[in-house]
Amino acid sequence: MRYIEPHGHMVSRTTDDYKSMVMAGCQIVCEPAFWAGFDRSSAQGFYDYFCQLTQHEPKRASLFGLPHYTWLCINPKESEDVKLAEEVLSIIPEFMQSPNVLGIGEIGLNKNSKNEILVLEKHIDLAASNDQLILVHTPHLEDKRKGTQLILDILKADSRIKPERCIIDHVEEHTVKMVLDDGFWAGMTLYPETKCTSNRAIDILEVYGNERIWMNSACDWGSSVPLAVPNAIQEMRRRGKDPNYIDKIVYQNPIGFMSQSPRFVEPKS
């Protein structure tokens, strides 16, 4: 069955993962900028990473006929160093017109600190000034509820920001309502231990509906599953969901959000 992987950190994955995803029906993969698992020591390190995201990784995906899109930022995990963040922000515009760049992301908060908020606001300004879509990371575990509320308040305080052009990722049962009620898109991340399981994500769809919401694997260098979305598709089938219902969640909704970028091209299939 066709699906879109709207959030996968493919630089951390193997070529075999690409092959498995395509064989499972993946039509497009989107890669937000991420923390490498260690702190990069300079803006030059980010420059090289952005080259990887805009030049090398699309070529790697194209070996499997898979369109690759990306999002650019310095991750909230590296936002405590405001000087470094400002240097990285200054080089992002150079990459913003690359054909596979959809917007600014995954920005957001990690531990909900004052410096993280400062850097988040700078990213939002960069996105608003350049009419870019926004993909937001919400904090982990005990920090998620508070961080999600702070992020929503910051976005709503900027009159240039249109909620329908922002996706708030990694929602769970205690944050999805506040995101959808404010008019934003919501992303559910399917992880083995943290964030959502397939079953919880499907429960959320049953309770909160299937508008302005998608699911992703957020596969990276940590405990994660590149085929999490097709696994969830199988679980939806087990619950007897209609194929059109499933297609809306895993294909049509991601298309609907990402089509707001002029650089996004819908697959012909």
Added chain:
Amino acid sequence: MNNRKEILDLYFLDARSRLIDIAAFMDRVNRSEGQADFRYSQFLEALNELGGTSSNQAEKVLLTFSDPTEDPIPKATTKAACGAWPGSIN
């Protein structure tokens, strides 16, 4: 939406297995020696949210483990989250 029998047919054995895993985890903690730990205290608190007839028990469990404060912290001293809030409102 599936009816109750369908939900139980699909998920009862899986949930039963996970419940026994939780029980075994608690046995493991109780057999171990050491100081009280805020993570386990919150775990026990979260268990109190289970067993009722409400349909938002997952949300209540998540809120039990969540930082209830509203203001940003002055500075991030770690990147990691541990799954339970170590702070105190009092």
